[in-house]
Amino acid sequence: MARRQLHDQYFKRAKAEGYLARSAYKLLEINERKRLFGSGDRVLDLGCAPGAWVQVALEIVGPRGVVVGIDLKDATQVAGPNSHILRGDIYQTPASVLTQPAGGLFDAVLSDMAPDTTGHGDDFLSVRLCRRAIELLPDLLRPGGAFCIKVFEGEEYPALLRETASMFQTAKGFKPKASRDISREMYVVAHGYRGRAAPAPNPPAPPDAGTTRSRNP
Numbered sequence: 688m689a690r691r692q693l694h695d696q697y698f699k700r701a702k703a704e705g706y707l708a709r710s711a712y713k714l715l716e717i718n719e720r721k722r723l724f725g726s727g728d729r730v731l732d733l734g735c736a737p738g739a740w741v742q743v744a745l746e747i748v749g750p751r752g753v754v755v756g757i758d759l760k761d762a763t764q765v766a767g768p769n770s771h772i773l774r775g776d777i778y779q780t781p782a783s784v785l786t787q788p789a790g791g792l793f794d795a796v797l798s799d800m801a802p803d804t805t806g807h808g809d810d811f812l813s814v815r816l817c818r819r820a821i822e823l824l825p826d827l828l829r830p831g832g833a834f835c836i837k838v839f840e841g842e843e844y845p846a847l848l849r850e851t852a853s854m855f856q857t858a859k860g861f862k863p864k865a866s867r868d869i870s871r872e873m874y875v876v877a878h879g880y881r882g883r884a885a886p887a888p889n890p891p892a893p894p895d896a897g898t899t900r901s902r903n904p
């Protein structure tokens with residue numbers, strides 16, 4: 688089936704099944720194939736509007752779980768007894784504002800954040816959003832937790848993948864079927880968060896420590 692038809696098919700299916708966007712099928716596939724979270728888990732969804740991923744996450748975590756979402760845009764139509772929807776900019780929001788409604792660190796952090804696309808520098812803006820999510824991780828994600836983040840593939844993608852891999856036991860790129868071929872979007876899916884990096888021990892003093900060296904003895 689042509690990609691365009693496939694896209695329309697997901698769009699129609701989302702309408703019929705009551706999802707707010709066809710992106711629901713991306714998360715359903717990612718979680719089915721890569722098992723990021725399950726029943727009873729605490730999940731954070733960065734860039735959650737209009738709310739299709741929150742809908743999917745709520746189905747998976749069930750009544751004992753909790754989903755927190757944040758977006759620049761309003762997504763409160765998916766707010767409920769175990770979903771807390773915040774409106775805000777991820778660059779301005781401290782991690783504590785996100786963990787507070789969940790009552791602790793998350794089992795999984797998801798990000799489907801995307802910049803407004805202009806065709807110029809979109810991949811750099813996308814990587815910048817990813818880096819902000821990564822910067823917040825030590826105060827958001829429990830050790831052993833999972834991470835899934837959308838990125839527009841560009842020249843910074845390999846470095847981002849390496850960076851993520853260094854913080855997790857595994858990190859791989861994944862492109863779900865519901866993601867259009869022409870789109871450069873990719874998801875980095877990572878498991879086994881290593882947690883806040885232990886502070887590096889003081890390096891041993893060099894043999895001539897304490898002596899002053901002249902550049903031109």
Ligand SMILES: C[S@@+](CC[C@H](N)C(=O)[O-])C[C@H]1O[C@@H](n2cnc3c(N)ncnc32)[C@H](O)[C@@H]1O
Binds near residue numbers: 736758775
């Ligand atoms: C592709 S949409 C997310 C779709 C969502 N996963 C769903 O299934 O309904 C990307 C979202 O990222 C949000 N976003 C972009 N930059 C952001 C920022 N700095 N802080 C918070 N959200 C941001 C946008 O407002 C947009 O709603």
